[in-house]
Structures are given as C-alpha cells and as structure tokens.
Amino acid sequence: MTLTRFTEEHPYLSSAVFLLVFLFVLIVCAFLNLVFMAGLIQQVAIADLLLASIGIFLVIRLDWLGKAGYSTGIRLAQVPLFLLPCAFALLSLGDGIQVTAPLAILYFAILTLVVGFAEETYFRGLILTALLSTGTLRAVFISALLFAALHLLNIFGGTWDPTYTVVDIVAAFGLGITYAAIRLRTESIWPVVGIHALFDFTAIISQGGIQVSEQSLHVLLMLVFTGVVCAVYGLFLLRDRKEDHITIGDTAPLSK
Secondary structure, three states: OOHHHHHHHOHHHHHHHHHHHHHHHHHHHHHHHHHHOOOHHHHHHHHHHHHHHHHHHHHHHOOOOOOOOOOOOOOHHHHHHHHHHHHHHHHHHHHOOOOOOHHHHHHHHHHHHHHHHHHHHHHHHHHHHHHHHHOHHHHHHHHHHHHHHHOOHHHHOOOEOHHHHHHHHHHHHHHHHHHHHHHHHHOOOHHHHHHHHHHHHHHHHHHOOOOEOOOOHHHHHHHHHHHHHHHHHHHHHOHHHOOOOOOOOOOOOOOO
C-alpha cells in the first residue's frame, strides 16, 4: 500500500503518525541539546529546520503540493482576510520592544519564518489535509486542538510560565481555527505561514527571547480574548462549508 493510499483510507491514523513524527523530532533535538548544551534558541532552530525538511518531503511524497496549498500564491483580493489576525499579532508590541539589535531582529525574523513554515506544514498542510475527508469542521477542530495541545510542551521544558502556557493554549486553539479557515478559503498555505511567523516574531521581540516569565493579568486576558475572537472569526470564514466532506483530491474554493 502506498503512503497516499494509506492516508486516504486512514485519515485519523495518518494524522496521528504525522503528529508523532513532529513530536519525535522535538524530543530527539531536546535530548541532543541536553548532551551538547547547544542552547534553547539553537535547539528550536535545529528542530524546526529538521521538521520543515521532513514535512515538505512528506508533502512531496504524498503529491500534496497543490492539495495542501503550496502551489497557490496570495491574491490581492484575499488580503482583507488577513487583517484581523495580523492586528492581533501586532498587539504584542503594545508593551514595548525588548530586542533592538538589528542582527538579533533579523535572526528572530528568519527563525520565526522557519518555525511558522514547519508548524503550518504539519498542522495545516499534512494533518488538516488528511482529515478533510472526515468533514471540514471536524478536520479544522481536530487540527486546531492538536496544535493547541502542542503548546503544553512549553510547561514540561520549563520554557514558559505555567499559567501563561495554559492561557496560550486557548489562544492557540482559536488561532488554529483561523489558520485552517484561511488555508481552506485561500487554498494556499503561505498566508498562514506568514501570519504564524508574525505572531511568533512580535511575541519574541516584545518579550526579549523565547522564554516567557510570569505575565500580567492584562496579557493573560488579551490572550484569551485573542483565542475567542479568532475562533469565531475562523468559523465565520467557514460558514459555507460547515458539513462538507472533502476528498483529498478536492480543492474547490470555499467561496467565489
């Protein structure tokens, strides 16, 4: 049985396999970091470069460059769809910028693009596409839930404050719905790669790095608000495809 055939016949199992590949790479890189003491930022960079490479290999192997949105660009008429999530991404800058060195800003810009590409390749490229045959909303919710749950790893690694991490999961779930909706509405993965990278970039330069300490109540409430609004916004974008069951080969747009 070919990989493509297996994915078509077993959407849930194949999605679980994609997630396990993602987690395996993260665990291996974390272990190597403990051995060689490379540093957290280097660990993230190496892990996401590997994830991006393996992910795009799987997309090509499955012949999903078109189905998962890699061969479709961004059209000018679609830009208004991106304004709301981009506005939320820029809210992080309201408390000021901690990273001001030009080279550091450039490094973090490149790093967040790699992270955005890697994570979107798995969650909105591979997992979402595999699950579409089970129904649009089900695929969107499951991919968003898995994306949100992934953020729990930041507690186990001691990278983020536990309270912030729990609240961020709410935001990640809502953003996951918006990312999936934009990916389906535009038939392109590139807008969500860019929006995802923008969220990470503004968060990093405003906080001064990858690690997140205890945050104010204002920041926590803003994260919850972001998650709720983005969940509603994503469902609004999906209003025309609530009960559709899409085969992997179906790339019909959500709306004209």
